[in-house]
Amino acid sequence: MHIHNLSHQNSILNTFVSEIRHVHIQKDSMRFRRNIERIGEILGYEMSKVLNYKSSTIETPLGHCDINLFDNDIVLCSVLRAGIPLHNGLLNYFDAAENAFISAYRHHTHNPESFEIIVEYLACPSLENKILILADPMLATGQSMVATFEALKPYGIPKEVHLISIIGAKDGVDFVNTHFNDSTHLWIAAIDETLNEKSYIIPGLGDAGDLAFGEKLQK
Template sequence: GEIMAYEISKGFRYEKMEITTPLDVMEVSVAAEDVVIATILRAGLPFHHGILNYFDGAENAFVSAYRKYKETGHQSFDIHIEYIASPSIEGKTLILADPMLATGSSMDLTYRALLTKGTPAHIHIATIIASRQAIEYCKANFPEEKCTIWAAAIDPDLNESSYIVPGIGDAGDLAYGEKL
């Protein structure tokens, strides 16, 4: 998350600010953007934490979005959002952080849920691994002029269950153990 945050920060506007240390006063550059980091629970929490380490003054938003499978084969599902906790995002820079971007539909529904809290000035979609299909989906469904997609890796395919191939497995399970 920290490496991605560093890359995202390169596009921010900065302003000078005077700070006082125990030994002297100096002028430093600080981001002129109000940042809200939003993540999809639970898989996104470690990634969110890494981004927050870099943007320690950012506000935080959390959304529970999960796949609700229609049958046991896990080939057909809907995305359900049950919980949202967010400050106003009106006119702010919104970083949507989720480690895996498989189809893009969870990210899209998360963004639409967050729009109840205002309209951001700019959106950064930050992910570790995305499928090509998800990148195309996000390009088609997010406002192009104010959305930047950051992906550390783009994997070529989704399987019949819409899992990224080759991918890394379930990010939430890798971080916190299997769901009960």
């Protein structure tokens, strides 16, 4: 898997990441969602550099202009609910993309420190020979990313797969790396060192879904 860790570059992206992490700034849920959206735009822009283009000629009011234009059939799939602002950011740039949505959550049984990933809702167009962008803001254990990709398999074989996350843990990145083929790309804004006993990313930012949309009742 090709891993593109954008924290290795100095850019305005680091400012947006710092604000979604900051214990006080992140309390502004509207700013939190907007920062997630802006991060999605930057990750999408960087990803666009490795996609396909074709030579085209467009007509201007004063003549003609030759330019290489974006030429890709994209399906953008986001994991609910935290993935919604990230999806919007990506869709701002890939506005012609088809869209898919999937729910995935941690189901805790007897031990609060162990869980399984439950996938329930899924709406998806055909993925056959298209470019699949699978977006999930937090790549903690990596199990959600793998589970959602498995759930998408009946919809066709994508030509390319690009994974989009904002913050990941090293263990989660390693787990995903073993479950996706060598041609898969991971675009990520930061990779943190570890997970805590509840499999939350450390230092991370907390629960992205709760910060974006409010606290939820646990099952």
